[in-house]
Amino acid sequence: MTATYEQLVSILSTLHDAPADHFRPEATYADLDVDSLTMVEISIHIERHLGVTVEDSELVPDLTLGATAALIHTRLGA
Amino acid sequence: MSATSAGRPERAAVLCGTGGWLPRRKAGNDELADRLDTDDAWIRTRTGIRSRHFAAPEEATSDLAVEAGRRALANAGAETADAVVVATTTPDRTCPATAPLVAARLGLTGAAAFDVGAVCTGFVYALATGAGLITSGVASRVLVIGADVYSRIVDPEDRQNAVVFGDGAGAVVLRGGHASEPGAIGPFDLGSDGAHEDMITVAAGGSRLPADPARTSRAERHFVMRGKEVYRHAVARMAGSARTVLDHAGLGVEDVDRFVPHQANLRILRTVATDLGLPFDRCATHVETAGNTGAASIPLALADSHASRVLRPGDRVLLTAFGGGLTWGSCLLTWPSLPPTPEPSHHGEEPNP
Numbered sequence: 001m002t003a004t005y006e007q008l009v010s011i012l013s014t015l016h017d018a019p020a021d022h023f024r025p026e027a028t029y030a031d032l033d034v035d036s037l038t039m040v041e042i043s044i045h046i047e048r049h050l051g052v053t054v055e056d057s058e059l060v061p062d063l064t065l066g067a068t069a070a071l072i073h074t075r076l077g078a
Numbered sequence: 079m080s081a082t083s084a085g086r087p088e089r090a091a092v093l094c095g096t097g098g099w100l101p102r103r104k105a106g107n108d109e110l111a112d113r114l115d116t117d118d119a120w121i122r123t124r125t126g127i128r129s130r131h132f133a134a135p136e137e138a139t140s141d142l143a144v145e146a147g148r149r150a151l152a153n154a155g156a157e158t159a160d161a162v163v164v165a166t167t168t169p170d171r172t173c174p175a176t177a178p179l180v181a182a183r184l185g186l187t188g189a190a191a192f193d194v195g196a197v198c199t200g201f202v203y204a205l206a207t208g209a210g211l212i213t214s215g216v217a218s219r220v221l222v223i224g225a226d227v228y229s230r231i232v233d234p235e236d237r238q239n240a241v242v243f244g245d246g247a248g249a250v251v252l253r254g255g256h257a258s259e260p261g262a263i264g265p266f267d268l269g270s271d272g273a274h275e276d277m278i279t280v281a282a283g284g285s286r287l288p289a290d291p292a293r294t295s296r297a298e299r300h301f302v303m304r305g306k307e308v309y310r311h312a313v314a315r316m317a318g319s320a321r322t323v324l325d326h327a328g329l330g331v332e333d334v335d336r337f338v339p340h341q342a343n344l345r346i347l348r349t350v351a352t353d354l355g356l357p358f359d360r361c362a363t364h365v366e367t368a369g370n371t372g373a374a375s376i377p378l379a380l381a382d383s384h385a386s387r388v389l390r391p392g393d394r395v396l397l398t399a400f401g402g403g404l405t406w407g408s409c410l411l412t413w414p415s416l417p418p419t420p421e422p423s424h425h426g427e428e429p430n431p
Contacts, residue, residue, distance in 0.1 A: 035124060037345055040309045044349075056306050 004050070004076070005069035011045045012065070025066030034061070052076060088257040090264060091209035091220070093411055095154025095251030098381030098422030099145035100131040100244075100368060107241070114237045121241045126344020130244025130369030131423065133227045138170045139247075143180045143225035146247035146377070146422075150221065151184065153419045154251035161190040161217035163208050165200030165224045165373035167402070168231055169193060172283070180223065190217060197278060198340050198401025199268075200224055200373030201248070202409055205397075206266045208252050223249040226372030231280055233300035242343060243301075244369030246422065248377025260391060261414030267323040268407040274311070278303045278402030303402075312346050315406040317353040320398045323408035329394075331355050336389055336413070340399035341365035341375035350398070362388065367423070372401075378422050384413075385422070391415040 009023045016034050023032070029039060039061075043054050052075040059068070106129045107118040121127060133142065143164055151159065162184070164177040177191035190211070196203040201224035208220035225247035232239045255262060281298040283289040289299050316339060324330060331354050339347055341364050351361045364379040371378055376397055383389035393413040400406045420426075 036306055037124060037309055040306045041345075041349060044310060044313065056310075 001069065001073050004073045005066065007050060008046070008065060008069050008072065011042060011049060015041050015045065023065060025069070026064055028062050028064050029059075030061035046072060050076070089213055090255055090257040090262040091212040091252040092255030092259060092261040093250050093263055093414060094253045094261055094416070095150045095152075095156065096249070096377070096381045096384050096416060097146050097149025097151075097153050097419050098246065098248040098374075098378040099142055099149060100246045100378070100423045101133045101137060101142060102425055103132045103134060104129055104423070105132055110241050114235070114240060116237060116241065124343070124345070125242055126363075126366055127242065127369050128366050130367075131246060132229045133245040137227070139166050139168050139225045139227045140170045140176050140179050140183070142227065142245065142247035142374075143176065143223045143249070144183045146225065146249040146374075146381075147180060147184050147221050147223050149381070149419055150223075150249035150251050153416055154253075155417070156219060156251055157185075159186055159189055159219045159221040159251065161208065161211050161220040162186060163192060163194055163204045163211075163220060163222050165194045165196065165204035165222075166226055167195065167197050167200065167372055168227045176225075184221075186221070196373075196401060196405040196407075197403055198342065198370070198372050198375065199399040199403065199405040199407050200401065201376045202266070202397055202399045202407035203268060203405070204373075205250070205252075205263065205409060206268060206407070209263055209266075212252055212254050218254055220252045221249060222252060222377075223247060224373035224375070224377045226374050228301065228370070228372055231301040233296065236300065238305055239301060239303060242370050244371050246368055246371035246374040246378050248374045248379075248381050248422070250377055250380065260412050263409060263411040265323055265326040266407065266409045267319045267326065269315070269319065269405070271404045274404045275402075276304075277307055277311070277404060309346060311404060312342060312400040313349050313353060315404070316340075316346075316350045316398045316400045319400075319406045319408040320350075320354055320396060323396070323410055327410050329410070333394055334360065334396045335393035336360060336362055336383065336395045338362040338376055338379050338383070338395055338397050340401065341368065341379055342370050342400070381419055381422050384416060385419050389413050
């Protein structure tokens with residue numbers, strides 16, 4: 001779970017310009033001021049690097065990073 | 079390039095002229111920001127666009143196409159062409175096509191003239207069509223134009239699209255030649271997926287849904303694009319098509335000197351380049367000062383890159399586009415040695431051809 005979260009933060013940090021300490025499990029995409037196109041890019045990268053499909057309808061501004069990692073973790077069946 | 083079994087070089091269409099034209103009126107982000115309740119930073123971060131040009135109320139697609147076509151013919155040192163192909167999503171009229179009028183106004187009455195509709199992929203489709211006219215022996219010199227006046231179909235109050243699209247036209251001239259010479263175009267990759275026709279559309283105004291104001295919504299009468307889905311499909315299809323055409327040619331990404339993609343927005347271009355493993359400094363970008371000009375974007379980027387000498391003779395060029403339909407396509411060519419052409423935004427005296 002921690003590994004998944006770290007992979008997510010690693011993807012996010014290449015796509016979104018924000019100070020590293022802003023990436024916290026309880027932070028939402030809205031908190032981080034991630035725009036809609038970056039959300040799509042995040043989902044493309046999750047699919048490519050982690051092999052998990054997260055729909056655009058699931059990846060919403062109110063979702064926290066922790067909840068996203070949990071979603072990916074469940075899909076990975078781990 | 080390959081030769082035929084008879085040992086003669088393969089006949090091919092050869093690019094021998096380039097030209098672009100942007101309408102005079104330039105609109106910066108600040109001008110749109112007030113009306114659309116947004117700001118320059120918001121527009122630039124999301125799209126990379128700083129300004130775009132808009133046609134005057136009396137200017138139609140053919141007016142822009144004629145100017146770009148005239149520059150491309152001058153650049154080719156040609157006075158005639160026996161075929162004119164116009165790629166556009168915003169024809170002057172629903173009927174007839176725009177190309178015959180463009181041909182007549184360029185003094186090419188009698189030339190074969192027709193439009194090609196593949197939205198933002200239109201220019202690549204028109205280039206394949208023009209190349210086919212030459213290799214089949216139907217025409218000996220073809221003027222291929224991409225021209226669009228999106229400001230006529232985009233809702234000026236549509237915050238998403240009104241900042242992205244601009245008006246413009248770009249053109250190239252093709253002649254008959256051999257596959258081994260500079261300027262030879264091909265191979266091509268073209269594709270479509272009509273199951274997604276709603277993703278990029280003007281729903282009303284065709285035979286399915288007439289544009290009756292009493293029976294259609296404002297959104298149905300204007301250009302609509304589902305941004306997030308388009309982004310996802312555009313990245314996948316452009317990268318896929320680029321790889322396919324490189325495979326056909328037996329080349330790798332490292333063999334590409336200039337990548338000239340449809341100028342949708344800067345972020346899509348960056349993502350596609352990254353996906354392909356192509357350094358972004360090899361990617362032609364014209365979107366910052368012209369916006370997304372639809373079918374005109376690739377020939378405008380070519381004319382702009384040639385005018386600014388970024389594009390050098392012998393450069394291997396990869397064109398890749400994606401647009402409504404959905405449609406996508408790619409083409410390879412080697413850039414030929416051509417005389418200078420004016421910058422597309424330059425409207426002063428033309429240099430003598």
